[in-house]
Amino acid sequence: MPASSRTSPKRDEILDVASRLFYEQGYHQTGVQQIISEADTAKGTFYSHFESKESLGLAWLKARHLTWNGWLEDSIQTLPTPAEKILGIFDFLSQWMKDCNYRGCAFLNTLCETPSSDDALRKEIRDHKQDLQKRFRTLVAEHKPEQPKSLSDHTGSVLFLLFEGTLIEMQNFREQWPVEAARKQVQSLL
């Protein structure tokens, strides 16, 4: 009976605040207390909108998937060729990291925080990354339509893995060299 998935001002406020805190501090490091306090809400209100903290976490990741994909789309949609789009993904990463609040990938962070692979959050994370991998594969296939699918899938996966490594090492070192090295490599790969 709680956890209506309709929108409502308070629900949106809670989700907004939680999204920021989960990203900045981590999912497990962020308490329900802090969320409702910063969202200027009562405990009961929180639980009338979300069944549990985990259900809020799920809503966060689902929304984050859409948001992040939106950012990515905005960055690459105007690029004319698949090859440029692929490089554009790395350029997007470079740009993104320059944000003052950059704390890496919300999905990878939550993955590392969440040991059990059965966890509902883990499924959401897998879905998001599966989707990203597919995007790389599709772009590779468009870039070299003459290649057999098995080969373009392989290249797509490799680009995906390289992207993931770059993502996390930029979080680690807080420097631009990983994305620069990766981009350069991608250029020579295509």
Place this chain on the structure above:
Amino acid sequence: MPASSRTSPKRDEILDVASRLFYEQGYHQTGVQQIISEADTAKGTFYSHFESKESLGLAWLKARHLTWNGWLEDSIQTLPTPAEKILGIFDFLSQWMKDCNYRGCAFLNTLCETPSSDDALRKEIRDHKQDLQKRFRTLVAEHKPEQPKSLSDHTGSVLFLLFEGTLIEMQNFREQWPVEAARKQVQSLL
């Protein structure tokens, strides 16, 4: 506040137990309570050996660096050529993941759990990853001694980033395909 870094049976016991729990459950998810309980130790004893939980975390990562490097060395030292050693690093990863307790990389997990890049743990993580990157660079340089250092450094970095991406996606999907795709790519790169 003693916090002797000398060895002692109790200290070793605590560190052993903590290492297992930190890896399996995560650093923040593991409480001091559980550690001392499983190490059959008193609260006071814990704090006579370690200044704080963070100091124990530091000791854990320092020890983990040595342990993990040891595992890696054991896997690749008998391989005759630098190229085979590089591939051997990916084979090691493949083997490692087959462990029932595989929970990904302790350093990346802790990185994702720890927002502040000023954190002492974060420095330890950077050192460990720096070291791993250097290992790739050295092996590439040995593999192609005729190349200029800038190029072998670049290739080493790319291998490092690809390895990192593979590492984390194997944790994400709990499947072997990432390491297989990465290894195949490395073969054609060398």
Place this chain on the structure above:
Amino acid sequence: MPASSRTSPKRDEILDVASRLFYEQGYHQTGVQQIISEADTAKGTFYSHFESKESLGLAWLKARHLTWNGWLEDSIQTLPTPAEKILGIFDFLSQWMKDCNYRGCAFLNTLCETPSSDDALRKEIRDHKQDLQKRFRTLVAEHKPEQPKSLSDHTGSVLFLLFEGTLIEMQNFREQWPVEAARKQVQSLL
């Protein structure tokens, strides 16, 4: 604050669900939340029918009085003599306990849950038990019309107290021996 005591489909539904839950889980252990959830009702609807949880509790005990007395009547009305009716009350208890949902006497359970003897619920409980005691006294008087009222009243009270003790110890031990012992004693008493 309406709190109409008229009947209405929703009100009946709420009372039905609450009656089951109050009996099975206890009055204080059962939350308004769970009641409206299982009755498929909104919070506001609940409070438009009942002034408070206590008022629902009162309605429950009032209805329970009628229901329980009905069960008892059904069990003993066909018995020809007062003596048999008295024994029939204990047989009814024996039969009742065999119900899979037996959780003792709703009134005694609520009595024990409710410290203050001024409580409105406590008055309802006293009325119910007063009524039961009176039933025993009346039957005894009918059984031995030649006895002075003071003596038949005394015997009725003793039967009542024995019944109450039996009731609660069958809840305690979940066994049949209390009612068997009590019935045997009653036989020799009459």
Place this chain on the structure above:
Amino acid sequence: MPASSRTSPKRDEILDVASRLFYEQGYHQTGVQQIISEADTAKGTFYSHFESKESLGLAWLKARHLTWNGWLEDSIQTLPTPAEKILGIFDFLSQWMKDCNYRGCAFLNTLCETPSSDDALRKEIRDHKQDLQKRFRTLVAEHKPEQPKSLSDHTGSVLFLLFEGTLIEMQNFREQWPVEAARKQVQSLL
């Protein structure tokens, strides 16, 4: 590692306060918060002495068993004959009820508050009542040594059930008539 069963000032304080509150307000109605507040203790201290609230409840009932039995012993030990001792048990009940804080039997109250018969508290309650029943049986056997055990056991059980009914109806009505009626009946039974 918590829940040492040794005595300690703080532990005793907590148990004392809890015993009073559990009896006066009921086990489930009393919160850990209130207990530690009235015992002037910190949350953590509470949980270093008791594994859980239930474990405190168990300690309470175990102690209560000894205390209550002590009161009973004190009341009847000086009485010369088994018959007088049996009557003395009812006199003790009469006396006990005159306490200003009388809230009935802690064990029956907790029984009625606790639906699940598997509950650890329920076992403690059964043990206590078993013990009381045995006391009645033993006294009856001493009173009429010539009777077969099966008969004295039966009489003991009946006395026990009568006592229990009296106990709870004195709580219900807060009057002396139940114990007076019961005592009178016991006299004629012996």
Place this chain on the structure above:
DNA sequence: AATGAATGAGCCTTCATTCAT
């Protein structure tokens, strides 16, 4: 060197009730 009692802020969740729609 080792013990474990004590602290108090914080964890996630449920409580009975009110009120604007």
Place this chain on the structure above:
DNA sequence: CATGAATGAAGGCTCATTCAT
């Protein structure tokens, strides 16, 4: 008549750390 969002105190419990012994 009915809805369900909003409240805020309270529920049982864990946290990292201190300190007297």
